[in-house]
Amino acid sequence: MTHRTIVTNKELFRFGIKTDDECLHCGDKDSIEHSFIECVFTKMFIQNVLDWFTRVNMCPIPSTTEETLFGITASTLDTTIIRKFNYTTLFRRHYIYSSKLNSLAISIQEFISKLLIKYDLEIFFNRMSYSVKSTPPSSTQYRV
């Protein structure tokens, strides 16, 4: 999966950086699997994100564990919804990891507000990219 690029308290404890190998959120033994799949707080958070996503986008919940964890690759769903879901899934994993790394609690409200900013930025940069490609700069733009 993401071995050696992502560290949890398991690795930090093994290297003597942390004094224990417990999960910040629940106190069970930490690991990559625990952080992203098994932790009861992660499971609850993922479910909250899925509930929010399906409610806001009026679409069905992804049916498999793989889709829930890694995103959708093939589906009858609208392409925009799939891209939005996969972006949300990627950002959800980043949010879980960075929160844990900074010893912060995970919050669905905070996640949604950060995600909405990300959506706006993506739309902005897509428009910028489109306008740059479609309208080559004219020489008059460079005149002072």
Ligand SMILES: [Zn+2]
């Ligand atoms: Zn945990």
